[in-house]
Amino acid sequence: MVAQARRALSIAGETVEPAGAAQARRATTEPPLVRWALIAAGVVFILLVLVLPLISVFMEALRGGAATFLHAVGDGDTWQAVRLTLLVAGIAVPLNVVFGLAAAWAIAKFDFRGKSLLITLIDLPFSVSPVISGLIYVLLYGANGWFGPALKELDIKIIFNVTGLVLATIFVTFPFVARELIPLMQEQGRDEEEAAISLGASGWRTFWHVTLPNVAWGLLYGVLLCNARAMGEFGAVSVVSGHIRGLTNTMPLHVEILYNEYDFVGAFAVASLLAGLAIVTLVAKSLLEWRYGDRLAAGRKH
Amino acid sequence: MSDRLSRAIRGAAFAIGIVAGMSAAHADTTMLNVSYDPTRELYKAINESFAAKWLAETGEVVTVGQSHGGSGKQARAVIDGLEADVVTLALAYDIDAIARNSDLLGKDWQERLPNNSSPYTSIIVFLVRKGNPKGIKDWPDLLKPDVQVITPNPKTSGGARWNYLAAWAYALEQSGGDEAEAKRFVGDLYSRVPVLDAGARGSTTTFAQRELGDVLLTWENEAHLAVKHLGADKLEIVVPSTSILAEPPVALIDGNVDDHGTRRVAEAYLRYLYSPDAQEIAAQNFYRPTDQTVAARYADQFPQIPLVTIDQAFGGWQEAQKKHFADGGIFDQIYRPGQ
Numbered sequence: 001m002v003a004q005a006r007r008a009l010s011i012a013g014e015t016v017e018p019a020g021a022a023q024a025r026r027a028t029t030e031p032p033l034v035r036w037a038l039i040a041a042g043v044v045f046i047l048l049v050l051v052l053p054l055i056s057v058f059m060e061a062l063r064g065g066a067a068t069f070l071h072a073v074g075d076g077d078t079w080q081a082v083r084l085t086l087l088v089a090g091i092a093v094p095l096n097v098v099f100g101l102a103a104a105w106a107i108a109k110f111d112f113r114g115k116s117l118l119i120t121l122i123d124l125p126f127s128v129s130p131v132i133s134g135l136i137y138v139l140l141y142g143a144n145g146w147f148g149p150a151l152k153e154l155d156i157k158i159i160f161n162v163t164g165l166v167l168a169t170i171f172v173t174f175p176f177v178a179r180e181l182i183p184l185m186q187e188q189g190r191d192e193e194e195a196a197i198s199l200g201a202s203g204w205r206t207f208w209h210v211t212l213p214n215v216a217w218g219l220l221y222g223v224l225l226c227n228a229r230a231m232g233e234f235g236a237v238s239v240v241s242g243h244i245r246g247l248t249n250t251m252p253l254h255v256e257i258l259y260n261e262y263d264f265v266g267a268f269a270v271a272s273l274l275a276g277l278a279i280v281t282l283v284a285k286s287l288l289e290w291r292y293g294d295r296l297a298a299g300r301k302h
Numbered sequence: 303m304s305d306r307l308s309r310a311i312r313g314a315a316f317a318i319g320i321v322a323g324m325s326a327a328h329a330d331t332t333m334l335n336v337s338y339d340p341t342r343e344l345y346k347a348i349n350e351s352f353a354a355k356w357l358a359e360t361g362e363v364v365t366v367g368q369s370h371g372g373s374g375k376q377a378r379a380v381i382d383g384l385e386a387d388v389v390t391l392a393l394a395y396d397i398d399a400i401a402r403n404s405d406l407l408g409k410d411w412q413e414r415l416p417n418n419s420s421p422y423t424s425i426i427v428f429l430v431r432k433g434n435p436k437g438i439k440d441w442p443d444l445l446k447p448d449v450q451v452i453t454p455n456p457k458t459s460g461g462a463r464w465n466y467l468a469a470w471a472y473a474l475e476q477s478g479g480d481e482a483e484a485k486r487f488v489g490d491l492y493s494r495v496p497v498l499d500a501g502a503r504g505s506t507t508t509f510a511q512r513e514l515g516d517v518l519l520t521w522e523n524e525a526h527l528a529v530k531h532l533g534a535d536k537l538e539i540v541v542p543s544t545s546i547l548a549e550p551p552v553a554l555i556d557g558n559v560d561d562h563g564t565r566r567v568a569e570a571y572l573r574y575l576y577s578p579d580a581q582e583i584a585a586q587n588f589y590r591p592t593d594q595t596v597a598a599r600y601a602d603q604f605p606q607i608p609l610v611t612i613d614q615a616f617g618g619w620q621e622a623q624k625k626h627f628a629d630g631g632i633f634d635q636i637y638r639p640g641q
Contacts, residue, residue: 143382145383159383243369243370247367260503261342
């Protein structure tokens with residue numbers, strides 16, 4: 001909450017320090033019993049809502065034994081789904097790194113008309129339901145969509161195709177990198193860039209040697225979040241996929257298909273692969289924070 | 303558009319296609335069969351068998367892609383541009399919808415292949431829990447005081463519409479053609495449905511996995527598949543005294559096969575569905591074969607009961623859809639959730 005509030009404030013171009021006066025007296029005055037009860041309630045809630053479901057995914061996946069699990073994971077369609085998921089994330093994430101860097105750089109280091117409109121647009125995918133995100137591409141690029149006839153004339157396929165999956169994923173994950181970088185860059189201000197420019201560095205050189213190193217850790221964090229969402233996205237890609245086996249099924253879609261085919265072990269096996277990827281992402285993030293905690297803290301505040 | 307302009311645009315598009323890596327150049331033929339939910343296992347087997355036959359006959363390698371989902375949803379996807387070479391859907395109304403809402407195939411599509419373009423058929427049966435604890439034998443038993451019925455939503459599911467129409471046809475027959483009586487029967491039936499899933503597979507999961515309800519109305523093939531996968535020790539099939547002949551039709555999507563250059567192989571594929579080999583596979587997957595020789599071999603598996611057809615009892619799908627399932631139709635009048 002505090003971090004969000006700081007972020008919101010820093011977007012508005014101000015930096016506010018939390019009130020230091022509160023540290024002089026005790027932060028909590030409730031009796032120990034109340035405090036422990038609240039903490040226990042929180043822990044139980046986390047166990048029931050976060051930890052147990054995650055464990056159950058792995059339990060279900062391994063219910064038929066390791067051999068069944070390996071058989072399910074080794075299936076050709078499953079591997080195709082894994083490859084496709086990695087391909088889509090592999091295209092969408094780098095593009096969003098470029099878009100996010102460019103947008104954050106423009107917003108944080110320059111003043112121009114329509115800046116707040118641009119910030120709103122960047123936030124749009126956060127507020128729109130993923131299903132809608134998929135449907136808008138069908139409405140635009142589908143056979144009966146606005147550009148449908150023209151695309152058909154040109155023999156370009158977008159919907160029900162890898163292109164559509166990539167577009168929908170880019171849309172849904174668009175804000176992640178930009179949203180990480182904007183507050184960070186705004187906090188850092190423009191002094192270092194101005195110094196570099198006044199010392200005779202070119203724009204590119206300033207960007208590569210001053211701006212980018214300053215935000216490297218925030219960028220990495222944004223990439224991890226963006227990647228996790230890109231691989232896990234279901235709603236938007238479900239609408240534009242067409243569900244062609246071995247061709248346009250990503251891992252989340254493949255999980256649903258296996259479940260509907262009574263292949264419960266297979267479904268949970270693929271789900272556990274997805275969960276595994278998410279855990280790797282989280283561990284990577286925690287490792288980075290632990291190993292480079294001070295440098296991260298210097299750059300960003302949560 | 304002038305020829306030169308269109309050629310220029312085509313050239314540009316080709317260049318863009320290469321740059322974007324979108325031009326998939328396949329030495330082998332690929333075609334796409336867009337189908338409905340319960341046919342996954344059926345077409346997996348048929349596609350392999352067809353590919354082997356096609357290779358032997360023509361020396362060409364063909365890969366048939368599969369896409370499955372609710373029948374209505376799949377029709378929508380084809381209309382929106384999912385490039386099906388053939389569609390194999392749950393009911394003729396959904397292929398009619400493609401013909402009506404696009405110029406992909408002619409409105410006379412159903413007359414192009416034998417048996418109303420349905421290479422295999424099915425009927426609507428009951429699936430009950432092992433030992434049939436509620437003693438459900440026929441349609442009237444569904445209205446016993448403590449019986450809960452599971453069936454999907456006829457607004458979204460093809461199978462659900464067959465279920466509804468089978469119940470309607472039975473009640474109409476029993477009452478000697480009294481529509482008010484049929485309406486009462488079906489209304490009573492749907493007042494016993496605790497949850498309307500969006501599709502047939504969803505209802506099967508509700509009944510078999512979540513163990514809701516006492517009887518599931520479903521396709522004969524879906525019932526057999528559920529017994530096979532979820533255990534003959536848990537479920538058993540009850541065949542009622544009468545049912546409806548469900549005809550899941552197939553059609554060539556002319557607009558797409560001409561674009562893909564797959565007309566020859568796609569036509570052969572649909573003809574192959576009627577061949578003894580494919581009919582055998584259909585029977586093994588619990589679809590009723592239309593080939594009489596194959597049907598005779600599997601006579602034990604498919605009990606013969608009196609069946610009404612959609613054309614004879616309801617005047618075809620357009621009529622049935624308008625009267626029963628359109629907004630404000632009979633289903634809307636009889637179904638009151640939570641009452």
